Amino acid sequence: xxxxxxxxxxxxxxxxxxxxxxxxxxxxxxxxxxxxxxxxxxxxxxxxxxxxxxxxxxxxxxxxxxxxxxxxxxxxxxxxxxxxxxxxxxxxxxxxxxxxxxxxxxxxxxx
Amino acid sequence: xxxxxxxxxxxxxxxxxxxxxxxxxxxxxxxxxxxxxxxxxxxxxxxxxxxxxxxxxxxxxxxxxxxxxxxxxxxxxxxxxxxxxxxxxxxxxxxxxxxxxxxxxxxxxxxxxxxxxxxx
Numbered sequence: 001x002x003x004x005x006x007x008x009x010x011x012x013x014x015x016x017x018x019x020x021x022x023x024x025x026x027x028x029x030x031x032x033x034x035x036x037x038x039x040x041x042x043x044x045x046x047x048x049x050x051x052x053x054x055x056x057x058x059x060x061x062x063x064x065x066x067x068x069x070x071x072x073x074x075x076x077x078x079x080x081x082x083x084x085x086x087x088x089x090x091x092x093x094x095x096x097x098x099x100x101x102x103x104x105x106x107x108x109x110x111x
Numbered sequence: 112x113x114x115x116x117x118x119x120x121x122x123x124x125x126x127x128x129x130x131x132x133x134x135x136x137x138x139x140x141x142x143x144x145x146x147x148x149x150x151x152x153x154x155x156x157x158x159x160x161x162x163x164x165x166x167x168x169x170x171x172x173x174x175x176x177x178x179x180x181x182x183x184x185x186x187x188x189x190x191x192x193x194x195x196x197x198x199x200x201x202x203x204x205x206x207x208x209x210x211x212x213x214x215x216x217x218x219x220x221x222x223x224x225x226x227x228x229x230x231x
Binding site: 032036038045046047052057091093097098099102103104 | 150157159160163174207216217219221222223224
């Protein structure tokens with residue numbers, strides 16, 4: 001069982017917006033702004049999409065945005081495209097002895 | 112441009128020790144604020160953080176695996192080495208080497224990963 005809780009799957013049609021949640025505790029998501037999101041296509045390495053809750057690395061589409069409220073962080077993808085179909089993972093640094101935790105991953109299907 | 116590449120055995124037997132090497136370019140592990148981590152992913156499952164080494168040789172380990180893990184760096188050769196003792200079939204996974212900085216607190220560059228199978 002992963003330390004951060006994500007929905008197993010979400011889906012949306014091209015052009016729509018979807019949101020993926022990532023729920024932790026006050027020792028990780030709620031206590032730090034060190035939340036990041038990763039996109040992983042089958043057979044590929046994960047790719048950083050969001051860091052520090054809301055920041056996009058250079059080259060990442062502005063269709064991807066992040067937010068946080070309390071112990072829950074969220075990734076929103078607007079204007080869904082077929083290429084967005086992938087697995088998405090959230091991660092956070094923590095105040096516990098487990099320095100880094102990941103979510104269980106969410107499979108995004110573009111209908 | 113930062114690149115990382117994992118190397119090591121693709122098959123190990125139960126109880127053996129796994130040694131993986133991460134060879135990187137595009138950054139120095141002697142630069143303040145830089146770290147290299149290892150993250151693994153069993154087939155069809157989620158990512159799991161294993162360990163991290165910082166520029167100042169500070170090392171952190173996942174508590175559930177700490178007794179089996181060792182991470183070290185060779186700054187002059189731009190390499191980080193991971194050893195994991197007493198391998199078990201449940202350790203079968205793709206092992207990724209990653210770059211991070213304390214200012215981003217995220218894994219901003221990843222190696223391609225290497226699949227390690229534990230089987231007799």
